[in-house]
Amino acid sequence: MLDILQHLGAGFVHVFAPLNLLVLVIGLILGLLVAVLPGLTLVMGVVLALPFTYNMDVTAAIILLTAMYVSGTYAGAWTSILFRVPGEPIDVPMLWDGYAMARKGQAAQALGWTLLAALVGGLAAATVMVLLAHPVANIALTFSTPEYFAIIFFGLLSVVSLGGSSLANALISLFAGLLIATVGVDDTYGAERFTFGVRILSDGIDYLVVMVGAFGLGEVFTRMEIGFKSAPLDSVDDVNTRLPSLKEASAAKGTFARGTLIGILVGIVPGAGATVASFLSYGIEAQYGKRRKLMGTGIPEGIIAPQTAATSSVGGAMIPLITMGIPGSGATAIILGAFLLHGLQPGPQVFQTSSHIVYAVFASVFVSVIGMCVIGYFATKLLVRVLDFPEVIVSAYVVMCCILGAFAARNNITDVWLIAVFGVVGFLCERFRFPIAPLVLGVILGPLAETNFMTTMISFDNDWTVFFTRPISGTVMAVAILTLVYPVFRHFRRKARRAPI
C-alpha cells in the first residue's frame, strides 16, 4: 500500500513537470472540444491525435491521449443538456433527463450534476485502478496463453451481445473484422494469407488503419450524406454551472455508487467502453433505482447514472490495458498503439520494467479528472461555442488528418489507400446498420486471440479442452459463452411466445 502511494507520488511529480502538464492541458481541451462536436467522436479524436505524438517522449504521448480520453467522456453531456445534441454516442442517455431538466429551466443544475458525476466517477475509478492494477498484474503473471485467449474471447463476445442492435449484424461485423485481421504473414507458420501478391499486405493490415478509416473517414462520409446539416440549436442565453449542495448530493449517493461500479466493471471487460457503460447504467437506474418511476422526467439520477459510468469506465478500461496489454475499449486500443509505437509493451511485466511511466499515466488520470472539471466549470459557455463553427471545415481537416496520420505511420501510400477503402467500408456499415465497433474490435483483438490460441495448441498438444479444464480460463469461457447464448435464447423464447399456438 505504502509502496503504491510512493510510486503514485512519483507519478504526480512526473505529471507536474512543465512539459507534461502543458501536454495534459492541451489534451483536456482537445478532448472537451472533440466531445462537444457531434461530427467528431472521442475515439476518432484520439486516433487523429496519435500522429502528433510520434516524436514525443512516451510519457507525454500517453498523457496526451489519456487526458483526451478522460475529458472526452464529459463535455458531450453539455450539448445534450443545452441543445439536445449529443456530442458523443455516450451522451444519448443525457437527453432523457438532462435535457428534460434544462427545459424545466434547471440547465445550470443539470450541468452541476454532470460535473459532480464526472468528478466522483472519475476519481473513484482512478482510485480503484491504482489499487487493482498491481494485484491484477501479479495474478496475470501466473496466466498462461489459455487464460489470455479466454479473456480475449470474452471481450470479443461482450461487444457483440452488449451492442444493443441486431445480434446477427454485430456478429457479421465481428467476423469481418477477424477476417481482416488474418491478412498478412501468419505469425506461427509464416504462411501468407489474403495478400494477393501485394507486398505491403504481407505485413498485415494495421488496426490503426482500420480505425482511422472506419471511424474517421467513414463518419465524415456519413455526415456528408446528410449534407452536414444539423437541426437549429435551441438558443440558450445563460450557461452556468450550479453545483448541488452536499445534502442533495448525499441523497443520491446510491446512484453515484451504482454508476461508478457499473462504469468500472464495463471498462474492465475488454471491448466494451464508455457508451455501453452509460446506457447500461441508465437502464439499471431506471429499473432498480429509488426513483425509477420518475426517470425520464428530468431528475438528477438520470444524469448521475450515465455520467458517473461513462467517466469511471476510463479507469476500468486502463486496468486490462496496463496489466495484460488487452485494450478495454476503442480509445485504449489507440493508447496501446501509442505504447507500442514507443517500444513499450504493456503487460504484467510492465510494473517491473517501467513502473515510473505506468504511475505517471495513473497520476495523469487523477489530474485529468480534476482538470477537466475545473475547465468545465469556468469554460462551458466558451467551449460549446465551437458548435457555431461550420462543420464542413472541421470535416475537411479531419479527412486530411486521417490521410496524414496514415502516411506518417509507415510512410507508405498503400496505407493511405487502405484508409480510403475502410472509410467507404465504415460509411456502408453505418448506412446499412452494421455496427462498426465489433469490426474494429475484431481487427484489434483478432491477432491477439490467434497468437494465444496457436501457442496454446502447440504447448498443449492440440488439446482444445484445455480452455475449459483450467479453472480461470474455464470460468471466463463459460461466462463468455453465456453472454452470447443468452440473447439468442431470449430471442427464440420471445418468438415462441408471440407465435400463435
Add this chain to the structure above:
Amino acid sequence: MLEDIVEESVKERGDAGPGVIAERRPLLVLGGMALTAAYVWIIQELGFFLATAPYVAAFIALGGYRRWGVNAAVSLIGTLAIMFFFMKLVYVSLPLGQEPFAQVTFFLMRVMGIR
C-alpha cells in the same frame, strides 16, 4: 439480462436527439469519395501543400459552404500550419512531390525555416 435492461431503457425513450434525416444525398458522398481518391492519387506527384490546399478548399465547397474568402483563408493557412507543425516540430516527413512541383515545396520549406 443486461441487454434486456439496455434495450428496454432505450426503447422506452426513443429520443436520440434531433437525428431526423431530412434527405440523403448519395451523390454528394460519391463526390466526396471521388475527391478524396483523387487527392490520394495525386499527393505524391504534387507534394503535400499543392495537393492539400486545393483538396480542403474543394471539400469545403462541396459540402455547401459558400463564403469563398473564409474558405480560401482556412484552407491555405490551415495547410501551411499543419505542414509547419509536422515538418518542423514533430519531424514527420510529408510528401515533397515530383519535379517541378517539388520546387514549390522546397520554397515553402525555406520560407518557414524548415531545415
